[in-house]
Amino acid sequence: MAHSYYGSEEVSRPWYSKKRVWTAVAVILLIVIVVPVAVTVSKEKQKENRYPNYSKLNYTLLETYAGETFFDKFTYFTGYDPANGHVHYVPRETAAQYNLTYASNTNTSVLKVDTTVGPGSNPDASTGRFSVRVESTNQYEVNTLFVFSILHTPYGCGTWPALWLSDPRSDVWPANGEIDVFEATNLGNTGNQASLHTTKNCDMSGVKRKMTGTAGNLDCYNGTENTGCGVGGGVSTFGEKFNDGGGGVMAVEWREEGIRMWMFGNGETLPAGLGNETTETMPDPSAWGEAWADFPGTDCDIDAHFRNQSIIANIDLCGDLTEAKWDTSGCGSSTCVDYVSDNPDAFVDAYWEFESFKIYKAQ
Numbered sequence: 345m346a347h348s349y350y351g352s353e354e355v356s357r358p359w360y361s362k363k364r365v366w367t368a369v370a371v372i373l374l375i376v377i378v379v380p381v382a383v384t385v386s387k388e389k390q391k392e393n394r395y396p397n398y399s400k401l402n403y404t405l406l407e408t409y410a411g412e413t414f415f416d417k418f419t420y421f422t423g424y425d426p427a428n429g430h431v432h433y434v435p436r437e438t439a440a441q442y443n444l445t446y447a448s449n450t451n452t453s454v455l456k457v458d459t460t461v462g463p464g465s466n467p468d469a470s471t472g473r474f475s476v477r478v479e480s481t482n483q484y485e486v487n488t489l490f491v492f493s494i495l496h497t498p499y500g501c502g503t504w505p506a507l508w509l510s511d512p513r514s515d516v517w518p519a520n521g522e523i524d525v526f527e528a529t530n531l532g533n534t535g536n537q538a539s540l541h542t543t544k545n546c547d548m549s550g551v552k553r554k555m556t557g558t559a560g561n562l563d564c565y566n567g568t569e570n571t572g573c574g575v576g577g578g579v580s581t582f583g584e585k586f587n588d589g590g591g592g593v594m595a596v597e598w599r600e601e602g603i604r605m606w607m608f609g610n611g612e613t614l615p616a617g618l619g620n621e622t623t624e625t626m627p628d629p630s631a632w633g634e635a636w637a638d639f640p641g642t643d644c645d646i647d648a649h650f651r652n653q654s655i656i657a658n659i660d661l662c663g664d665l666t667e668a669k670w671d672t673s674g675c676g677s678s679t680c681v682d683y684v685s686d687n688p689d690a691f692v693d694a695y696w697e698f699e700s701f702k703i704y705k706a707q
């Protein structure tokens with residue numbers, strides 16, 4: 345009988361030898377460990393399968409940066425370089441005097457590094473070489489398509505050129521996000537790198553993406569190493585190879601569902617709306633096929649992370665990223681700073697040449 349069984353022998357046995365205690369422990373462990381794991385796995389699975397609905401948006405032309413007035417739409421940043429470069433960003437008047445920014449009615453707008461000041465000059469470039477960083481006065485919000493037509497990307501040992509979107513106020517960064525469209529260092533021969541930089545909770549890990557570029561770091565949070573989440577392109581997406589192909593067009597679509605970039609270069613036929621058409625055809629990214637870079641909003645609230653974006657273009661010299669890559673860049677044995685100070689001739693290819701920037705807005 346059960347009663348006598350428990351009443352006699354069992355009562356003196358320690359609690360941990362009882363079968364039902366172990367059964368209870370097993371059940372609790374199951375609930376505490378297995379259930380959350382299963383839930384996490386199924387959430388991950390859901391995340392892997394989710395993909396934004398990038399349905400067609402109707403864009404209209406909002407603004408064009410082209411021709412002689414190209415640089416009128418920017419302010420010239422003249423502060424201490426936030427990226428610790430060996431550079432003096434000059435104001436507009438100095439840029440004009442040294443011809444570091446130059447725009448013409450043939451739609452070539454050039455932004456370049458000084459190539460005149462050498463070690464024998466007075467003053468010399470030992471405290472930094474003249475260059476330019478411009479920030480658009482207009483700022484943009486979500487549901488915008490940027491079409492950057494680029495004729496020449498800057499390259500050369502010691503250079504760190506970039507074209508990006510961000511809120512220029514350094515005291516709020518990265519609360520309003522940063523979208524790096526073109527970025528490379530030194531010879532620029534490892535291809536373009538596009539990245540997002542954000543505050544916490546914008547992550548590309550384990551989410552479905554559709555793109556031809558190569559995913560790099562996945563967490564966009566500026567936190568630990570500030571690398572952002574990146575996508576790399578082939579060697580012809582920047583520098584000499586890109587320029588030799590006649591440049592190209594980079595289209596950046598920033599919408600609630602995600603951020604995507606397409607690169608058309610090397611004489612490729614441009615999709616309707618991206619060329620020099622005289623017609624009123626508006627570009628339609630939903631017809632362009634797979635993007636080069638895809639940052640879906642699956643695990644990133646795009647509206648919460650990106651606001652107040654200006655267009656920013658610069659050519660930094662040395663600085664954090666260039667220095668980090670200097671030893672493997674094939675740029676010789678001197679330091680980056682000495683190289684930049686002493687070799688004005690080394691910067692003849694260190695120039696951006698823009699054909700136009702066109703900004704489209706979806707309603």
Ligand SMILES: *[C@@H]1O[C@H](CO)[C@@H](O)[C@H](O)[C@H]1NC(C)=O
Nearest residue numbers: 395396397398399400401601
């Ligand atoms: C995507 O969104 C469009 C426009 O809202 C809608 O017509 C279409 O049915 C949606 N597609 C899917 C697969 O949900």
Ligand SMILES: *[C@@H]1O[C@H](CO)[C@@H](O)[C@H](O)[C@H]1NC(C)=O
Nearest residue numbers: 398399400401402403706707
């Ligand atoms: C875009 O325009 C077409 C044609 O006018 C219309 O049918 C469609 O609903 C519009 N789409 C959006 C997202 O506004």
Ligand SMILES: *[C@@H]1O[C@H](CO)[C@@H](O)[C@H](O)[C@H]1NC(C)=O
Nearest residue numbers: 442443444445446454456695
């Ligand atoms: C200024 O630079 C542009 C573009 O590189 C060039 O075409 C032009 O001749 C230069 N002007 C002067 C005065 O050097």
Ligand SMILES: *[C@@H]1O[C@H](CO)[C@@H](O)[C@H](O)[C@H]1NC(C)=O
Nearest residue numbers: 408410411449450451699700
């Ligand atoms: C310059 O670009 C604008 C905007 O794309 C265009 O309307 C104009 O025709 C272009 N001018 C030349 C000379 O190509």
Ligand SMILES: *[C@@H]1O[C@H](CO)[C@@H](O)[C@H](O)[C@H]1NC(C)=O
Nearest residue numbers: 516517518566567568569570
């Ligand atoms: C990330 O951004 C925050 C806020 O501006 C800043 O305090 C922090 O230093 C940044 N982290 C890195 C690694 O740059």
Ligand SMILES: *[C@@H]1O[C@H](CO)[C@@H](O)[C@H](O)[C@H]1NC(C)=O
Nearest residue numbers: 493590593614618619620699
């Ligand atoms: C636009 O036309 C100019 C002058 O004809 C040409 O040099 C340029 O490559 C064209 N740009 C595009 C994007 O087709």
Ligand SMILES: *[C@@H]1O[C@H](CO)[C@@H](O)[C@H](O)[C@H]1NC(C)=O
Nearest residue numbers: 483511513516520651652653
């Ligand atoms: C956007 O920038 C303007 C100043 O340029 C500022 O007044 C506004 O508060 C900013 N908005 C956000 C969301 O940060």
